Amino acid sequence: MMIRVERKQRKTITALSDSIGVMIIVCIACASIVLLALLLSNDPLKTLKYFFFGSFQSMYYLGNMINSAIPLIFGGLGVSLAMKAGLFNLGGEGQVYAGAFVASILVLVMAPFGIVGAILALLAAIGVSSLLAGISGMLKAAWNTNELITSFLVSNIVLLVVNYLIAGPFKDPNTNLIATRRIPPQFMLPKIMPPSNLSTALYFAIIAVMLVQIFLYRTKSGYELRMYGLNSTFAIYGGISRSRYQIGPMMLSGSLYGLAGALAIYGTYFTSIKEFSSGMGWNAIAVALIARFRPMAIIPAALFFAYIESGARNAMLHSDVTYEISSIVQAVVFLFVTSTVLQKGSIRTRRNL
Numbered sequence: 303m304m305i306r307v308e309r310k311q312r313k314t315i316t317a318l319s320d321s322i323g324v325m326i327i328v329c330i331a332c333a334s335i336v337l338l339a340l341l342l343s344n345d346p347l348k349t350l351k352y353f354f355f356g357s358f359q360s361m362y363y364l365g366n367m368i369n370s371a372i373p374l375i376f377g378g379l380g381v382s383l384a385m386k387a388g389l390f391n392l393g394g395e396g397q398v399y400a401g402a403f404v405a406s407i408l409v410l411v412m413a414p415f416g417i418v419g420a421i422l423a424l425l426a427a428i429g430v431s432s433l434l435a436g437i438s439g440m441l442k443a444a445w446n447t448n449e450l451i452t453s454f455l456v457s458n459i460v461l462l463v464v465n466y467l468i469a470g471p472f473k474d475p476n477t478n479l480i481a482t483r484r485i486p487p488q489f490m491l492p493k494i495m496p497p498s499n500l501s502t503a504l505y506f507a508i509i510a511v512m513l514v515q516i517f518l519y520r521t522k523s524g525y526e527l528r529m530y531g532l533n534s535t536f537a538i539y540g541g542i543s544r545s546r547y548q549i550g551p552m553m554l555s556g557s558l559y560g561l562a563g564a565l566a567i568y569g570t571y572f573t574s575i576k577e578f579s580s581g582m583g584w585n586a587i588a589v590a591l592i593a594r595f596r597p598m599a600i601i602p603a604a605l606f607f608a609y610i611e612s613g614a615r616n617a618m619l620h621s622d623v624t625y626e627i628s629s630i631v632q633a634v635v636f637l638f639v640t641s642t643v644l645q646k647g648s649i650r651t652r653r654n655l
Contacts, residue, residue, distance in 0.1 A: 326638075327592065327635060327638050328606065330634065330635075330638050331610065331631055331634060331635050334630070334631055334634045335350070335353055335354075335613075335627075335631055336350060338623075338627050338630060338631070339353070339617075339623070339627075342623050342627070343621060343622055343623050344622055345621060345622065348620070348621050349617050349621040349622070349623050352613070352616040352617045352619075352620045352621055353613040353614065353616065353617040353627075354613060356612070356613060356615075356616025356617065356620065357609060357612040357613060357616060359616075361495055361496075361497075361498060362497050362498045363498075363612065363616065364495070364498070365494070365495035365496075365498025365499065365500035366498045366499055366500065366612065367605075367608050367609060367611075367612035368495075368500050368504065368605070368608070369498065369499045369500040369501070369503075369504070369569075369570060370608040370611060370612065371601075371604040371605045371607070371608035372503050372504055372507045372562070372565065372566075372569075372604075373398065373562040373563075373565075373566055373579075373582050373586070374582070374585055374586050374589045374604035374607055374608060375507040375510070375511065375562075375589075375600055375601060375604045376507060376510060376558045376559065376561055376562035376565075376586075377394050377398065377558070377559055377562055377582060377583060377585070377586025377587075377589065377590075378586050378589035378590040378593060378600040378603060378604055379510055379511065379514050379558050379590075379597060379600055380394065380397075380554075380555040380556065380557075380558035380559045380562075380586065381394070381555065381586055381587050381589075381590035381595070382514070382590045382593065382595040382596070382597060382600065383514060383518075383527075383551055383554050383555050383558065384551050384552055384554075384555040385531070385590065385595045386518060386527055386528050386531045386551070386595060387527050387528075387530055387531040387547050387548070387550075387551035388530065388531035388532075388534060389439070389442070389449050389531075389548065389551055389552055389555075390449060390450040390453075391435055391438070391449070391453050391552055391555040391556065391559075392450050392451075392453045392454040392457070392583075392587075393434060393435060393438065393453035393454060393456055393457035393460075393556070393559075393583070394457070394559050394582065394583025394584070394586050394587070395457050395461060395579065395580070395581075395582065395583035395584065396434065396456065396457030396458065396459070396460030396461050396464075396583075397431040397434050397435055397457065397460070397556045397559035397560055397563070397583070398431070398559045398560070398562050398563040398566075398579045398582050398583055399460065399461060399464050399563060399577075399579045400427075400430050400431055400434060400460050400464060400560065400563065401427040401428065401430060401431040401559060401560030401561065401562065401563030401564050402427070402563030402564060402566055402567050402571075402574050402578070402579060403464045403467065403468065403482070403563075403574045404423070404426055404427040404430045404560075404564075405423050405424060405426070405427035405563065405564035405567045405568070406482050406483075406485060406567045406573060406574040407472060407482060407574075408422070408423035408426050408427070409423040409485050409486070409489055409567075409568075410482075410483055410485065410486075411423075413486050413489075416488075417489075420489045420568070423564070424561075424564050424565075424568070427560045427561070427563060427564035428557045428560040428561050428564065429557075429560070430560060431556045431557060431559050431560025431561075431563065432553045432554070432556040432557040432560060433553070433556070434456055434457075434460060434556055435453060435552045435553055435555050435556025435557075435559070436549055436552055436553040436556060437452070437456055438452040438453040438456065438552055439548050439549035439550070439551070439552030439553060440549055442548045442549075442552075443544065443545040443548040443549055449548075449552065453552075457583070461577075464574075465576055465577065468480060468481065468482055468574055468575075468576045469576055472574075474573070479573075479575055479576075480575065480576040481573045481574060481575040481576065482573050482574045483573065484572045484573045485567065485568070485572050485573065489568060490568060490569070490572055491503055491565070491568045491569040499569070499570050501568075501569035501570065502569070503565040503566075503568065503569035503570075506561070506565060507565075507601075508601070510558065510561070511597050511598065511600055511601060514597045515597040515598055518597065526542045526547065527547055527550075527551060529542065530542055530544075530547040531547075559583070559586075562582070562586075563579060566578075566579070585607055585632070588607060588632065588635055588636055589603045589604045589607050590603075591636075592606065592607070592635070607632070607635075610628055610631050610632060610635075611628050611632075613628075614627050614628030614631070615628070
């Protein structure tokens, strides 16, 4: 009984110290926004007004902000799953893009099969992205190749290949956009908050968070995955398969990225536009870092990142700053979320508590 109480106390202290670290990062991000507005804007009060409150001025802006968080939720879950196994999937950009492209093409081919065809196209998108991430896991298991490097290189190849396919053989001749043909209207996900782009893909994201949480903390496989990530040598001596938890987590990570891409097509874009997913993979890494790789913290972390992007967009439209202010703030978040100073401070906070 005492051991259980001590474990609960340790978990509470860890969560509290992590929350303090996240709040510090949020405060630093807000301070950087204020500083940039003062330095770059001729009317900083107007800029700050639209940055901080522009996303809440109408249902359209609010819905679009939440909608932009959906792929970040899936991507953050993908990064977190891999990291829990001690792996790093740096190929999210290519996996999202490939999943979106496969879904947009196959749903056109399988349109005669109705909803069954749409589901099959979705599963194919998940499978392709899972395989792309699995390549790095297989190389890791076979030759101990660094999965961070291989996933990044494979992603770069995929980006170039998909760009060629969208701009070449699969380009829609009826539009000026460099994009594939639009998917049939019957396969578009229903809107939740019209006239914004927010769709029922949000429900899939919430369900995915719950399933990953249950998998990691309520199943034997999830426990073994976390044990392997904490100490692979100890886990192997305990009978846990090395290859299983080098390949499996990478494939699961890729499948979540693929699902993000496919649902972006079904719910928001309805066509694969060249490089539409640029930045999604990198931002998902930041979301996972802010959430400390905890599934239930992914949603608020994704909303925070989406809020920064939405605020920068509104400030650009209604004041004299450029959209790049968002990239600067995101860079600040990246810097401090990986800061060893904050990590040491978090550990010191746990000890003091």
